[in-house]
Amino acid sequence: MARLTDVIESFIKEIINETGGEAEIQRNALALRFNCVPSQINYVIGTRFTTEHGYFVESRRGGGGHIKIKQIAISKPYNMFMHLILSIGDSISEHAATAHINNFVDYMLITPRDGIIMKAAIGSKALKSSNSGNTDAIRADILKNMLMRLIV
Amino acid sequence: MARLTDVIESFIKEIINETGGEAEIQRNALALRFNCVPSQINYVIGTRFTTEHGYFVESRRGGGGHIKIKQIAISKPYNMFMHLILSIGDSISEHAATAHINNFVDYMLITPRDGIIMKAAIGSKALKSSNSGNTDAIRADILKNMLMRLIV
DNA sequence: ATATAAATAGTCAAAGAAGGTCAAAAGTGG
DNA sequence: CCACTTTTGACCTTCTTTGACTATTTATAT
Known part of the structure; x- marks a missing residue:
């Protein structure tokens, strides 16, 4: 018995292929089409279209709302970039993060200015309000x- | 489906660009043109042309009434930068933060790329691990x- | 002048249209 | 049977559209 989740997954992937990298869907319409509850769409997206899988998701609510699922480009430099992104994991120290960012700069994947902004964003000063314990996850x-x- | 609100928003912005900073519209005429109720114009203005977005709105009722939407001119960008840093306070919503960043981009204090990085850093997706309650502070x-x- | 009509714009809340979250229930493979 | 994944559903949040009612300004008739 083919799992619905898999069917929806391929459906979305097909759209992404056809449009060359991006699927814009409507949650309710899709749920209706596959005869499932709307939240199943969230489940599919949450398990199959994550950052780790190489996708980026945005959405809007309200009238005319939608969910946009973008596949990141897979050219050579991006592969390297992606690889580094994946190596970050779901928790990272300031020291390690800073090292990564400096690496990105060294490899010229980002500019030094980008690096400055990023390091400011992940520095301990910026995250001091977080309850210790989840700082590294944030x-x-x-x-x-x-x-x-x-x-x- | 394209949101009417967005259509009206771009229409007004186009006028502002063409005239170099100011749009003078008539509420009823515009509502008629876009086939909506007049108060939708107020909605668009109230959500897209606020002070936070860098606009100033005046209006007059009665015969020959109108709504004037002006883009706020900034004489010294640097002052604005400092001022906004100070005005941020110790807590800010994603909505407000995004508006600020977009403003910085509009006034060319930061590049669009800087803006992208910054918005990614303060987006709810990036801060989802924070214990709700201090997200805005972080x-x-x-x-x-x-x-x-x-x-x- | 004054009262009244006409022409505008403003406010606010309800209805409508999406999407999000979370946990319980159901299914599956080992 | 146990651990893991999928399916469902109740409830929540955000954004947009609509409309009834209000407020202000200008025009017109007395």
């Missing part, structure tokens, strides 16, 4: 989001 | 840190 999220945005 | 810290770094 830092990882911030770092990955910043990097993803640059290649999506 | 965001304020991050934003201030990034901005400070650029002028120090």
